[in-house]
Amino acid sequence: EAQVTQNPRYLITVTGKKLTVTCSQNMNHEYMSWYRQDPGLGLRQIYYSMNVEVTDKGDVPEGYKVSRKEKRNFPLILESPSPNQTSLYFCASSSYRGRGSNNEQFFGPGTRLTVL
Amino acid sequence: GIQVEQSPPDLILQEGANSTLRCNFSDSVNNLQWFHQNPWGQLINLFYIPSGTKQNGRLSATTVATERYSLLYISSSQTTDSGVYFCAVVLYNQGGKLIFGQGTELSVKP
Numbered sequence: 455e456a457q458v459t460q461n462p463r464y465l466i467t468v469t470g471k472k473l474t475v476t477c478s479q480n481m482n483h484e485y486m487s488w489y490r491q492d493p494g495l496g497l498r499q500i501y502y503s504m505n506v507e508v509t510d511k512g513d514v515p516e517g518y519k520v521s522r523k524e525k526r527n528f529p530l531i532l533e534s535p536s537p538n539q540t541s542l543y544f545c546a547s548s549s550y551r552g553r554g555s556n557n558e559q560f561f562g563p564g565t566r567l568t569v570l
Numbered sequence: 571g572i573q574v575e576q577s578p579p580d581l582i583l584q585e586g587a588n589s590t591l592r593c594n595f596s597d598s599v600n601n602l603q604w605f606h607q608n609p610w611g612q613l614i615n616l617f618y619i620p621s622g623t624k625q626n627g628r629l630s631a632t633t634v635a636t637e638r639y640s641l642l643y644i645s646s647s648q649t650t651d652s653g654v655y656f657c658a659v660v661l662y663n664q665g666g667k668l669i670f671g672q673g674t675e676l677s678v679k680p
Contacts, residue, residue, distance in 0.1 A: 557666055
């Protein structure tokens with residue numbers, strides 16, 4: 455089954471304790487990205503990657519890191535989480551290669567993160 | 571930047587009723603998608619519809635790109651249709667980023 459998976463689905467942690475949210479897709483997609491969803495602010499892009507070893511900042515990259523060492527994986531790293539990073543996080547992927555190409559994006563199930 | 575506006579913001583229906591959700595956008599777009607966020611928070615793809623009309627069961631969508639709007643039709647609504655419906659667009663020069671509207675929260679009563 456074609457899908458985007460994220461782990462963990464739920465996480466409660468404390469300020470400053472490094473964590474990684476994994477994202478994996480089995481559709482051989484070049485494009486992957488991370489979004490966070492917050493009440494009143496909607497969904498905002500954190501980082502995206504057009505292909506292996508190519509990453510770029512989205513609208514709200516502060517406090518996050520990403521890496522794209524393999525095509526299928528795009529982990530989100532919070533080096534020193536803070537309470538304002540409490541949010542619902544989504545990973546997404548698509549076959550997007552640039553202007554004019556198909557950009558239908560598929561989302562993972564989400565990760566609910568609480569930072570105390 | 572581009573504005574993506576959805577209407578209505580909230581909608582309450584009796585089971586079996588039909589509804590139309592609207593998405594207006596302020597600039598030319600390369601892509602438009604409709605999503606359903608269920609009560610568990612999952613974002614479900616409904617339609618990838620940069621232009622034209624598509625149907626999937628009780629749902630259909632139409633995008634008129636030249637007039638910068640899209641419509642989502644839900645017929646014979648069911649309680650499982652409850653949740654938030656988002657439209658999202660991609661600009662030509664924004665690296666594939668989806669820009670979401672604020673959503674329409676639908677509640678279908680039995």
